[in-house]
Amino acid sequence: MTLAPPSSRVQLTDDGKLRHFLSVEHLSRPLLEDILDTAAGFVDVGGRAIKKVPLLRGKTVVNLFFESSTRTRSTFELAAKRLSADVLTLDIAKSATSKGETLLDTLRNLEAMAADMFVVRHQDSGAPFFIAEQVTPRVAVINAGDGRHAHPTQAMLDMYTIRHYKGGFEGLKVAIVGDILHSRVARSQIHALNILGAEEVRVIAPRTLLPADADALGATVFTDMVQGIEDVDVVIMLRLQRERMDSALLPSEGEFFRLYGLTNEKLGHAKPDAIVMHPGPINRGVEIASEVADGPRSVILNQVTFGIAVRMAVMSMAISGQESLDAAQEDDHGH
Amino acid sequence: MDTKANLLIRKGRVIDPASGRDDVADLLVEGGRLVRVGASLDAPGAEIMEAEGLWVIPGLVDSCVHLSLPGEGPWAGDVASECRAAAGGGITHMAVQPDCGPVDSTAVVRLIREQAGQANFARALPVAALTQGLAGEHLAEMQTLAQAGCIAVGQAGAPLADSLTLKRCLEYAATFDLLVLFRPEDASLTAGGCAHDGAVAARLGLPGIPAVAESVALSRDLLLVEATGVRAHFQQISSRHSLALIREAKRRGLPVTADVSIHHLLLDESALEGFNSHCHVMPPLRTARDRQALLDAVADGTLDAICSKHQPLGSFSKAAPFPSTRPGISGLDTLLPLVLKLVREEALPLHRALDAVTAAPARCLGIPAGQLETGRMANLTVVAPDEQRVMSERWLSGGRNSPWFNTLLPGSVRRTVCNGEVSWLAG
Structure with a gap:
């Protein structure tokens, strides 16, 4: 049965x-x-x-x-x-x-x-x-x-945004970057992208911000930002809460930004027409550089x-x- | 009034794992004492129970139940009501964990024994607290409590974080050759968690408790057991990584035994799908691989005993979102039925499975019970092993918090004899 x-x-x-x-x-x-x-x-x-x-x-x-x-x-x-x-x-x-x-x-x-x-x-x-x-x-x-x-409603508005800019989901590679462990948004996005037929969903984070058995989420796991972002069509950045430093999950905002923060340089590894998303509210200089958040690839405000x-x-x-x-x-x- | 049984149980299948006996025989109880087991016994004046097709087994010994005194905390039922539930489940002896009261004064020991004695259904054997108020700071008066009738000492669900305090507790317990019960758990690795830190918790977004929360503590505890020479029994092993440590300790001859809760042998983390709070337990249900390893460890004797880990809770304890519910399963009603289910499904061999709920836990706890020994007061259970029943139709525990509450399980207890008296008779 x-x-x-x-x-x-x-x-x-x-x-x-x-x-x-x-x-x-x-x-x-x-x-x-x-x-x-x-x-x-x-x-x-x-x-x-x-x-x-x-x-x-x-x-x-x-x-x-x-x-x-x-x-x-x-x-x-x-x-x-x-x-x-x-x-x-x-x-x-x-x-x-x-x-x-x-x-x-x-x-x-x-x-x-x-x-x-x-x-x-x-x-x-x-x-x-x-x-x-x-x-x-x-x-x-x-x-x-x-x-x-x-x-789920956040994930669906993100799907709406992706469909709006990319026309659909076939063949799309999407990277979700940051605090996957604590993120309800990431979990719902991964399900939605897989159901709607995206080619590959990736999560990028240090091991302390990934759940045990992260593979079970339905995404490919990367710990290196540059490798993970290579050739993707969509980059979704997650908000990093300040508490993560207090609970010994990360050493500092500075190191996190250096390794996982989205800059124009790192974005250069994605597809030339890749879009950048963020569920908000953003932490400038922590998970995303202002040059990206306010740049031409950012669709953050349209998401709202x-x-x-x-x-x-x-x-x-x-x-x-x-x-x-x-x-x-x-x-x-x-x- | 003499309530001791004069009873002839005829033609039942008598299974006594301690002696290896398994045959169809008659069994005679006179004045509460088991006097003979054999063919075609005769006993003028004794009550006769025809037991053809039924099994006659030793009364079950449950190495871990959590009970409460009347009016205490979030618990459902009390010592008296749960003793009756035990009898209906074929259980004659149970180790009452020290969080009842807690058991850190002779007054509480007396109260538990009094409550259980009045009920007269099952022997409730208190385990004394290792530290006062289970607070982990000052030694409890263990030897006084042992002399008042406690069968062991332990910390229930409040493991000691401080290794120096634990070492001193063990040295003091070893002075009086007291048995120490351990529920190995590193509190800092468990903190905030409510589910096994694995694939299901990852998807459901439940804060995880890693398997190392158990094995890190178990490693430390075993080293301290070795250093102090104390006798130790480890409770509710849940992870396959812990089994290697227990095997190694036994191989090296440490005085160590271990048990597993029945629900860890039947369920794994997938039972949490849909946020089923009836499967919220501590330690958490782990992976399918862990479950199989635990079954194998019961079969090969690495895990000596199977317990109910009975935690009867009021309905409000589970009426909340999963992480906010209180962990625990009410297990006295289902211990024997679930063991029989595992045997029917060939997950465990019959004799080892019955041993693990009778003679083996009695041996772990050092109490004279769990076997059909002639000359002693009778402790036995007569069960219809194949009769299936809907559990909720005769649920005796005050706590209905069980994933099996509304399910069909095999094994209907017809009669229980505890300390020579009939403690349960199916109506």
């Missing part, structure tokens, strides 16, 4: 529609392409005089941020508002749990507000899976980043614009998946 992998069982309806968006892993290529195509339809909304479409009118979206975030939270908020939803943002890092309320108690309280969607960021890997299993069936859960595990469209796509698809479940249930009761 072969069961569908747990992650896809939870996040898809029986007929394969998205009802939660928790992880890219185990999703199909057509579904990911559907997300990108749907997002394409939303990119223009931001350019209109009235920046709204009515797809989520009458729906309530609750942003549950157990870990603080400015950027991701505000793009989700904006995405929900452009879909005409009512939006409530709770910075739980500073409220309920610090008063000793358990995550389950918090959820029960929020359900009582008749929310239709939870957008969740949590410091524990797997938290959105736990929440999706616990919430009433009508609530869609979107993962806005869990521990080191996944950040696409981020809103991709989040609108995922939110509208999950709500429609939930609605198809409700319709099916009503059918069952009718017969």
